[in-house]
Amino acid sequence: MSKKTVRFGIIGLGLMGREFASNAARWNHLIDQPLQPEIVAICDTNPALFSWYADSLASIAQQTTDYRQLLGNPHVEAVFCAVPHHLHEEIYCAILQAGKHLMGEKPFGIDRQANARILQAVQENPDCFVRCTSEFPFIPAVQRICDRLQAGQFGRIIEANAGFLHSSDLDPNKPINWKRRIETNGEYGCMGDLGMHVCHVPFRAGWQITNVRAVLSNIVRERPDKNGNRVPCETWDNATLLCEARENTAAADTFPLTLKMQRIAPGEKNTWYLEISGTRGAVRFSTKNPKLLKTLDYNGAEQAWQSIDMGNETAYPTHTGAIFEFGFSDSILQMWAAFMAELSGTKPLKPFARCVTPQETAMSHALFTAALRSQQEQQTIRLD
Ligand SMILES: NC(=O)c1ccc[n+]([C@@H]2O[C@H](COP(=O)([O-])OP(=O)(O)OC[C@H]3O[C@@H](n4cnc5c(N)ncnc54)[C@H](O)[C@@H]3O)[C@@H](O)[C@H]2O)c1
Numbered sequence: 001m002s003k004k005t006v007r008f009g010i011i012g013l014g015l016m017g018r019e020f021a022s023n024a025a026r027w028n029h030l031i032d033q034p035l036q037p038e039i040v041a042i043c044d045t046n047p048a049l050f051s052w053y054a055d056s057l058a059s060i061a062q063q064t065t066d067y068r069q070l071l072g073n074p075h076v077e078a079v080f081c082a083v084p085h086h087l088h089e090e091i092y093c094a095i096l097q098a099g100k101h102l103m104g105e106k107p108f109g110i111d112r113q114a115n116a117r118i119l120q121a122v123q124e125n126p127d128c129f130v131r132c133t134s135e136f137p138f139i140p141a142v143q144r145i146c147d148r149l150q151a152g153q154f155g156r157i158i159e160a161n162a163g164f165l166h167s168s169d170l171d172p173n174k175p176i177n178w179k180r181r182i183e184t185n186g187e188y189g190c191m192g193d194l195g196m197h198v199c200h201v202p203f204r205a206g207w208q209i210t211n212v213r214a215v216l217s218n219i220v221r222e223r224p225d226k227n228g229n230r231v232p233c234e235t236w237d238n239a240t241l242l243c244e245a246r247e248n249t250a251a252a253d254t255f256p257l258t259l260k261m262q263r264i265a266p267g268e269k270n271t272w273y274l275e276i277s278g279t280r281g282a283v284r285f286s287t288k289n290p291k292l293l294k295t296l297d298y299n300g301a302e303q304a305w306q307s308i309d310m311g312n313e314t315a316y317p318t319h320t321g322a323i324f325e326f327g328f329s330d331s332i333l334q335m336w337a338a339f340m341a342e343l344s345g346t347k348p349l350k351p352f353a354r355c356v357t358p359q360e361t362a363m364s365h366a367l368f369t370a371a372l373r374s375q376q377e378q379q380t381i382r383l384d
Helices: 015-025 047-056 067-071 085-097 112-124 140-150 190-204 328-344 358-377
Strands: 004-011 035-043 062-064 078-081 101-104 130-132 157-166 208-217 222-224 230-232 238-246 254-262 270-278 281-286 292-297 305-309
Touching: 004 015, 004 067, 004 328, 015 035, 015 047, 015 328, 035 047, 035 067, 035 328, 047 062, 062 067, 067 085, 078 085, 085 101, 085 112, 101 328, 112 358, 130 358, 140 190, 140 270, 140 281, 140 292, 157 190, 190 238, 190 254, 190 270, 190 358, 208 358, 238 358
Parallel strands: 004 035, 004 078, 035 062, 078 101, 101 130, 157 254
Antiparallel strands: 157 270, 208 238, 222 230, 238 254, 270 281, 281 292, 292 305
8 A cells, every 4th residue: 555644753852752653663564554654854843853863864954942943844844742741831832833633642731721831722723633642452451351241241340440640750750840730740740741541541432420539649759850959849759540431321230340550569660550340341551561461251151261372463553573572662552543544534443443522622631721720628529
């Protein structure tokens, strides 16, 4: 199949900017993609970051420290924006007003008001295709769980647990950075940082959260700054959200849904997990054992857990055979394949093999805002 090129600009050349650039550089790893990204422009306030991109991508014709110049470039059709949270509203709105398609990083606005203004800009620019990042659902084992969800194989859901656990902040001497400051990361703390990853599958499954009781913890309250002075570290490190959820708006019954986001979880490096129990089946998956999918089917006979050794059975086919291992950067490639496939209008795409929509980011903001209130008032908060 011949591929049409979509010319991209990247704003924010840090960790996630590099993940996109390196995956765009190996786009031919995907089979039968209708579109391919070409990175033609890059922007960061730190020009020291330009050389890695320019050295690895010959297509880059513009390097700038001012995002407005990149948005004024008529060759740029789409933008990946990966900047600190306090800049999402300003830059995402400017991208849309410039008529460019947008892949924006989560949480898609530092707070609910910022998110609402971004969604307003999305509405005002209907020709722009807009999605938010979240890569874990593209792991083959998670896609397999989602196939079961779509086929209704769980029966009535009894309980579900989803979480994302880190230990990167366990060291109290790790210097503070923008992700640990309220003014740049937001009041949500770890929920803004990790929460969309945890919510993507529950939201896409159509589960309606009716109320939340949150327990939020600030464990390390001071960190050194770049000069070695100890300064306040006020963001929430860990969050446990006990939610009551319905399988859909019409369902009368509710089930407990526990969402955990932790930046201080000893022994966990980057553990994303999902567990669902229903009257006809159950599943367990964690990136701690990324090949292992545990499933249980209950049909009145023996209740037996099966261990499935998952390989590279991806939603978007690649040149890697199905028996080989799948990794983090493969999930980023799959997420980008989903963005490009949906941008091209390719149909039908599996519902769970699509990126987070702006409306789903609004749902996450409603939840995290309610969780902040729950913590403050020590109460269960209803979600409208
Ligand atoms: N999807 C994921 O798995 C994942 C992982 C980490 C971070 N993120 C998200 O990605 C976003 C960026 O995080 P990161 O880890 O890449 O951060 P980072 O600090 O590594 O990179 C952010 C970059 O933005 C640049 N920047 C700051 N102000 C700017 C401006 N006005 N114009 C242009 N560039 C500017 C900084 O110089 C920096 O290079 C955040 O929204 C974060 O939540 C997503």
